[in-house]
Amino acid sequence: MCFTLFATHAQTSATFDLLHSTAGPKKITTNDVTASCDEDLDICDLDSVASSVDSTAEEMFIDGLDPVLDGPSHDIYPPEEDCDSEPTPQQRKRSRLSSTSSTTGRNGRESENDGSSGISNEKWHSSDDADIKPPHLDFTPVQEPGPQILPTRCTTALQFFQLLFPKKMWQTIVVHTNDYGAKCQGRKGKVWDYICHKDLKSYIALVIYMGMFRCSSLTDYWSVSEHFSLSFPAKIMSYKKFLSISKALHLSDSKEDEKNSFRKGTAAYERLGKIQPLYQVIREACKTFFHPYQNITILERMVTSQDRTVLKRCVKNKSPNMGYKLFALTDCTCGYTWDFFIYEGKSCASQNVGLSYESVMALVDENMLGSGYKLFVDKFYTSPTLFRDLLYKKIWACGPIWANRTGFPKTVVNRLSKNAPRGTMRWIRDGSLLFVEWKDSQEVQMCSTFHKAYEGDTVPRKMKDDALRTLKEVPIPAVVLDYNRLVEFI
Numbered sequence: 001m002c003f004t005l006f007a008t009h010a011q012t013s014a015t016f017d018l019l020h021s022t023a024g025p026k027k028i029t030t031n032d033v034t035a036s037c038d039e040d041l042d043i044c045d046l047d048s049v050a051s052s053v054d055s056t057a058e059e060m061f062i063d064g065l066d067p068v069l070d071g072p073s074h075d076i077y078p079p080e081e082d083c084d085s086e087p088t089p090q091q092r093k094r095s096r097l098s099s100t101s102s103t104t105g106r107n108g109r110e111s112e113n114d115g116s117s118g119i120s121n122e123k124w125h126s127s128d129d130a131d132i133k134p135p136h137l138d139f140t141p142v143q144e145p146g147p148q149i150l151p152t153r154c155t156t157a158l159q160f161f162q163l164l165f166p167k168k169m170w171q172t173i174v175v176h177t178n179d180y181g182a183k184c185q186g187r188k189g190k191v192w193d194y195i196c197h198k199d200l201k202s203y204i205a206l207v208i209y210m211g212m213f214r215c216s217s218l219t220d221y222w223s224v225s226e227h228f229s230l231s232f233p234a235k236i237m238s239y240k241k242f243l244s245i246s247k248a249l250h251l252s253d254s255k256e257d258e259k260n261s262f263r264k265g266t267a268a269y270e271r272l273g274k275i276q277p278l279y280q281v282i283r284e285a286c287k288t289f290f291h292p293y294q295n296i297t298i299l300e301r302m303v304t305s306q307d308r309t310v311l312k313r314c315v316k317n318k319s320p321n322m323g324y325k326l327f328a329l330t331d332c333t334c335g336y337t338w339d340f341f342i343y344e345g346k347s348c349a350s351q352n353v354g355l356s357y358e359s360v361m362a363l364v365d366e367n368m369l370g371s372g373y374k375l376f377v378d379k380f381y382t383s384p385t386l387f388r389d390l391l392y393k394k395i396w397a398c399g400p401i402w403a404n405r406t407g408f409p410k411t412v413v414n415r416l417s418k419n420a421p422r423g424t425m426r427w428i429r430d431g432s433l434l435f436v437e438w439k440d441s442q443e444v445q446m447c448s449t450f451h452k453a454y455e456g457d458t459v460p461r462k463m464k465d466d467a468l469r470t471l472k473e474v475p476i477p478a479v480v481l482d483y484n485r486l487v488e489f490i
Helices: 002-009 012-019 056-062 157-164 167-187 197-212 218-222 231-236 239-248 254-262 273-288 354-363 384-392 478-489
Strands: 102-104 110-112 295-304 312-314 322-331 337-342 373-376 395-400 425-430 433-439 443-448 458-465 468-475
Touching: 157 273, 167 197, 167 239, 167 254, 167 273, 197 231, 197 239, 218 231, 218 239, 254 273, 273 337, 295 354, 322 354, 337 354, 354 384, 373 478, 384 395, 384 433, 384 443, 395 478, 433 478, 443 478
Parallel strands: 295 373, 373 395
Antiparallel strands: 102 110, 295 322, 312 322, 322 337, 395 443, 425 433, 433 443, 458 468
16 A cells, blocks of 8 residues: 555646555546646646557556667577577567666676676586585574564554654644645635644545445445445545545645746656655664565566556556566565555666666665575566676576576577477586576576586476377476476565
8 A cells, every 4th residue: 555655746636546556456536536636736747648558668568578689589598590499488578678788897897798607608507517506695684584573562463563664754844734725725716724743644544345245336435325335434534535635635745846847858857756765764764674585576566546657667567567677575485565666757767787787776775685695587687687687796596597687698500399298307507607407398498506407307298109108207406496496486
């Protein structure tokens, strides 16, 4: 629910609809709250619809690709007559932009973004070839992993909610809502009915209630029909007052918002300016009251919204597919969100290292976390440049990788063939980086900084034997086995 409050200031007239965005895909009719209490609210980023997918780079991001790191699908391997390969997921993607620029990590090292790697002349090794175990990193978290609160301090849902929503935040919202409401009503020659802490808490209680109990329209919650009526909303707050607060709800200082609006189009403009107070409070609270265990991951989350704003994204093949996109650093043990940030569009990504690199580095803070953590990521994030820089910060990493991603080995010597049986594997080591290809129902490419190529593990798979399908044990690389154990969080 706290995430949905962030969106209330992109267009205040749509507050009620936005606050319900996490409750489900069904939209509540809110025609009664579409009237703006300020003319400026009607001028709300009219180019937002086009901005949700406004460039080839944005389209690649939606498809799970990074324009800086991913080359055209037909450049995955150099053409070779005697070496046929099974089409990989990367080859089924649409051909995209390629880049020939160099990328520089945060530690100052550079890697040429020409689709090659330093091991192009090496050959792929099999499971029979010996590999070395990467140097061990001790797991030394800054704090003891787990909850950082006394068990006796929080025993109810309300007490846990108050950890993320402290008293100071209530005061901030009350002050800014009253200021904004008084200004809007004053322009109409009316008097604003000032709210207090109790009014705001009652309002938030109703928002949570409406998110759990869905009605077809807002007025149904205050219906007095003998056939359909709800007693709870009317006991808490009148419909008129709820509507009034919805129109005026404000997290930030309206004077600062006006100053920020004049900076639009410049580097000084803050797209998240209207939600910064609550945004930063919740981020700090998430990191304060819990410390992650060793296995962590980066997740992408959507907060649904029908609002019009440049911050809203359209993500195909996902439900919900329209709303605010969040990148979150999550604990794999319990799913706790330790840190997150809102995707602000293509302007937030560096032109040198890409959005996938920047997203991870913005969330993985070794000074707050500690060292020896194991980061599991999906194909969008995995890259040799990122993994090397994470290892420099003493953070391990592993995940599947696009075969056409910058730095992936291009050699075809002894690589997996199209007809390779299930369980066949190939690997190449480039210093701290291990690249693995494994044949299951299709080819799988992995990259890791803390695994040995093969440690004797097997998994059962159905294999054809004289026209019969029998269950057999086939080899599986350690990196694939570990990743599959945590794939439910990724």
